[in-house]
Amino acid sequence: MKYVEILRQAEAALSACGVEESRADAWYLFSHCFHIDRARYLMRMGEEAPAGEAGAFLELVGRRGKRIPLQQLLGTQEFMGLSFFVDSHVLIPRQDTEILAEAVIREKEKRKDGPLRILDLCTGSGCIGISLAVLLGRGGHSQLQVVLSDISPEALFVADENIRRLGCGDRCRTVRSDLFESLSGQRFHVIVSNPPYIPPAVIEELSPEVRDHEPRLALDGGSDGLDFYRRIADRSPAFLEPGGVLWLEIGWDQAEAVSALLKDGGFTDITVKRDLAGKDRVIRAALPPLE
Numbered sequence: 001m002k003y004v005e006i007l008r009q010a011e012a013a014l015s016a017c018g019v020e021e022s023r024a025d026a027w028y029l030f031s032h033c034f035h036i037d038r039a040r041y042l043m044r045m046g047e048e049a050p051a052g053e054a055g056a057f058l059e060l061v062g063r064r065g066k067r068i069p070l071q072q073l074l075g076t077q078e079f080m081g082l083s084f085f086v087d088s089h090v091l092i093p094r095q096d097t098e099i100l101a102e103a104v105i106r107e108k109e110k111r112k113d114g115p116l117r118i119l120d121l122c123t124g125s126g127c128i129g130i131s132l133a134v135l136l137g138r139g140g141h142s143q144l145q146v147v148l149s150d151i152s153p154e155a156l157f158v159a160d161e162n163i164r165r166l167g168c169g170d171r172c173r174t175v176r177s178d179l180f181e182s183l184s185g186q187r188f189h190v191i192v193s194n195p196p197y198i199p200p201a202v203i204e205e206l207s208p209e210v211r212d213h214e215p216r217l218a219l220d221g222g223s224d225g226l227d228f229y230r231r232i233a234d235r236s237p238a239f240l241e242p243g244g245v246l247w248l249e250i251g252w253d254q255a256e257a258v259s260a261l262l263k264d265g266g267f268t269d270i271t272v273k274r275d276l277a278g279k280d281r282v283i284r285a286a287l288p289p290l291e
Helices: 003-016 022-034 038-044 051-065 070-074 095-108 127-138 153-166 208-213 227-239 255-264
Strands: 076-079 082-085 116-121 144-150 172-176 188-193 240-249 268-274 280-286
Touching: 003 022, 003 038, 003 051, 022 051, 022 070, 051 070, 070 076, 076 095, 076 127, 082 127, 082 153, 095 127, 095 188, 095 240, 095 280, 116 127, 127 144, 127 153, 127 172, 127 188, 144 153, 153 172, 188 227, 227 240, 227 255, 255 268, 255 280
Parallel strands: 116 144, 116 188, 144 172, 188 240
Antiparallel strands: 076 082, 240 280, 268 280
16 A cells, blocks of 8 residues: 555544544654655655555554544653653643743742752653753753652653653652652642642543543542642642742633632732633742741
């Protein structure tokens, strides 16, 4: 079968399975399996495709047709300009979450003197904490330390692999912990988290890629989606330095409820940032400094 024929067959198959970006996904899988870019494809599209690569490609197309996420099939997802390893045990990094990482970087780039200790709760792939370690490290933070925490050992395996791939082991370490349970006695200047925040009823309405193939542990925020925010608002002051800052990703309709929880937890200067679609996405809250 010729290159052009096999690619068109894949596009049609994915479209028939309801994959929204069928042409784009077919191309990404095609390029991955045949190690070919657009220019080379245009020159060789009429040639016969090697049987081995063709078989591997069609097998991946079949799996994508079952709505397994493209990123899990390719094993990678870009976040903050960095390439992260992902698998079925972690939430796939989203562009919306870059708003959280960018906000922390902008704030902390102004403070380059002295230690900077950051905790990334519910780290998953490690994309937030590792991005902060890499990019703030490039920006001159020589005394930077980032702790990546998650309850899932499988997620921490992924985070450790990303630490290795991105070469930031001198600034990052992972800890298995149910939120703060294994962090006794430690204090941080920044705590950042994208916790599970979707109610179970809403999860059932999500796309098959998310509902059936991303870890429920990373999605389910309890009946109202606020379970993790309650625990973080209650416990995090004991793990923040005076004047420390808490950054949280939130659902588009959760700003008011989460802000109230943080206020009750003793936080001040609570602000909400919106994503590119104009929806509430990130909350920043500060712990008052010692007087």
